[in-house]
Amino acid sequence: MEVYIIISSVAFFLGGGLVWFSMRFLFKSKFEGMLREAEKEAEVIKKNKLLEVKEKFIHLKADLEKQVSARNAKIQSVEAKLKQKELLVNQRQEELQRKTSELEVVKENLSSQLELVERKKQDLEKLHQKEVEHLETISGISAEEAKERLIESLKDEAKTDALSYINEIMDEAKMTANKEAKKIVIQTIQRVATETAIENSITVFHIDSDEIKGRIIGREGRNIRALEAATGIEIVVDDTPEAIVLSGFDPVRREVARLALHQLVQDGRIHPARIEEVVNKVKKQVEEEVIETGKRTVIDLGIHGVHPELIRLIGKMKYRSSYGQNLLQHARETANLCAVMASELGLNPKKAKRAGLLHDIGKVPDDEPELPHAILGMKLCEKYKEKPDICNAVGAHHDEVEMQTLLAPIVQVCDAISGARPGARREIVEAYIKRLNDLEQLALSYPGVVKTYAIQAGRELRVIVGADKIDDKETENLSAEIAKKIQDEMTYPGQVKITVIRETRAVSYAK
Numbered sequence: 001m002e003v004y005i006i007i008s009s010v011a012f013f014l015g016g017g018l019v020w021f022s023m024r025f026l027f028k029s030k031f032e033g034m035l036r037e038a039e040k041e042a043e044v045i046k047k048n049k050l051l052e053v054k055e056k057f058i059h060l061k062a063d064l065e066k067q068v069s070a071r072n073a074k075i076q077s078v079e080a081k082l083k084q085k086e087l088l089v090n091q092r093q094e095e096l097q098r099k100t101s102e103l104e105v106v107k108e109n110l111s112s113q114l115e116l117v118e119r120k121k122q123d124l125e126k127l128h129q130k131e132v133e134h135l136e137t138i139s140g141i142s143a144e145e146a147k148e149r150l151i152e153s154l155k156d157e158a159k160t161d162a163l164s165y166i167n168e169i170m171d172e173a174k175m176t177a178n179k180e181a182k183k184i185v186i187q188t189i190q191r192v193a194t195e196t197a198i199e200n201s202i203t204v205f206h207i208d209s210d211e212i213k214g215r216i217i218g219r220e221g222r223n224i225r226a227l228e229a230a231t232g233i234e235i236v237v238d239d240t241p242e243a244i245v246l247s248g249f250d251p252v253r254r255e256v257a258r259l260a261l262h263q264l265v266q267d268g269r270i271h272p273a274r275i276e277e278v279v280n281k282v283k284k285q286v287e288e289e290v291i292e293t294g295k296r297t298v299i300d301l302g303i304h305g306v307h308p309e310l311i312r313l314i315g316k317m318k319y320r321s322s323y324g325q326n327l328l329q330h331a332r333e334t335a336n337l338c339a340v341m342a343s344e345l346g347l348n349p350k351k352a353k354r355a356g357l358l359h360d361i362g363k364v365p366d367d368e369p370e371l372p373h374a375i376l377g378m379k380l381c382e383k384y385k386e387k388p389d390i391c392n393a394v395g396a397h398h399d400e401v402e403m404q405t406l407l408a409p410i411v412q413v414c415d416a417i418s419g420a421r422p423g424a425r426r427e428i429v430e431a432y433i434k435r436l437n438d439l440e441q442l443a444l445s446y447p448g449v450v451k452t453y454a455i456q457a458g459r460e461l462r463v464i465v466g467a468d469k470i471d472d473k474e475t476e477n478l479s480a481e482i483a484k485k486i487q488d489e490m491t492y493p494g495q496v497k498i499t500v501i502r503e504t505r506a507v508s509y510a511k
Contacts, residue, residue: 290315
């Protein structure tokens with residue numbers, strides 16, 4: 001409309017009135033045609049919309065009818081169930097009424113029968129009294145005398161039966177003695193649980209920097225040779241960062257070497273004369289520590305009157321090991337086990353504890369005679385005035401001498417319990433390696449597994465799978481399957497952690 005006004009005004013000023021009137025007529029006819037077409041299109045659109053609305057209405061109506069019919073069907077089914085339940089309730093009520101009436105009848109019958117039984121009981125008591133009086137007149141003795149005679153005869157019979165019962169009980173006790181002994185052993189194990197220390201043949205000495213290694217070696221190796229000669233320990237200085245290895249079978253010597261090295265490194269003055277001085281000083285400190293450890297051990301266990309030399313030998317156990325088990329911990333554990341077991345068996349727990357503590361004293365002598373440690377321990381106990389039953393228990397715990405007291409088998413059993421319980425001693429190296437190999441081979445048997453590594457002494461199994469063979473979801477299932485198979489087929493201490501690793505690598509080269 002705005003265009004029309006602008007054009008008409010321009011035409012009026014430029015072409016005059018005739019041109020303006022002709023253009024107005026043309027534009028008017030054109031706009032009227034456009035309006036008619038628009039009205040027709042609007043009418044068509046209106047009809048289409050009405051048809052769409054009608055179709056939607058028909059669909060909605062059909063859906064509503066379906067919903068109404070479904071609800072009606074549900075209502076009918078619920079009404080049918082309710083009617084059925086009403087019928088069942090009515091039937092049960094009728095049945096209850098019938099049973100109630102029957103119970104009333106039974107109750108009346110029982111009452112009448114009880115009255116009859118009571119009358120018959122009174123009649124029987126009267127008859128019994130008459131029979132007793134009749135028997136007393138016939139036999140010429142009273143009922144009390146007859147009872148006494150019957151009791152005497154029953155006593156003899158009871159004695160005979162009692163003897164047979166005693167024999168049966170003795171036989172049963174012999175059969176169950178082994179079971180009871182096992183029960184006592186198990187209870188003893190449950191009451192005593194101590195940590196065990198695993199001793200190795202090497203000690204790692206940590207240093208702050210690798211520069212100290214050169215000072216420890218010294219010019220042409222004189223310092224390290226002097227240290228090895230003074231301590232009797234092999235000192236390994238290699239490429240291991242910030243660490244020096246002390247190797248030797250004697251834990252006391254390794255401890256002396258470790259403490260001496262520590263003092264020398266802290267002091268900074270490392271030369272042969274200073275090394276000998278520090279080593280001698282440390283040896284005295286270790287000897288004092290040994291004596292203090294022995295005293296503390298006997299005080300903790302409540303054992304008194306032990307010879308000072310035996311106390312020193314007990315302290316030396318701290319630096320010894322047997323099959324990977326710390327000897328002092330083993331002796332303390334055996335002593336506590338012996339005390340508990342002796343208490344259960346009614347024996348002297350103090351003596352048993354003393355024998356348990358001293359049973360391996362022959363493993364730490366000052367010299368090394370060619371004797372079994374049990375015999376050597378017995379001789380040491382005899383030398384330092386221990387009682388004969390203690391000496392025999394020490395000497396007989398490996399059956400080298402005959403057991404003479406009940407303490408000996410207790411010490412033998414408790415020594416076996418402490419040494420053989422799970423976790424006390426390290427397993428054989430071959431068995432350990434075989435277990436790790438079996439662990440890796442078990443995981444390798446699954447499809448898609450590329451590599452397996454048993455780490456942390458067999459407590460963790462890392463499984464590497466191919467990224468193109470297994471997806472992330474299957475890795476979770478694989479971890480669970482391997483864990484279940486290990487549980488079912490293998491024997492292992494503690495628990496094993498299974499970690500499945502799936503990685504995708506992109507590699508490119510810059511040229």
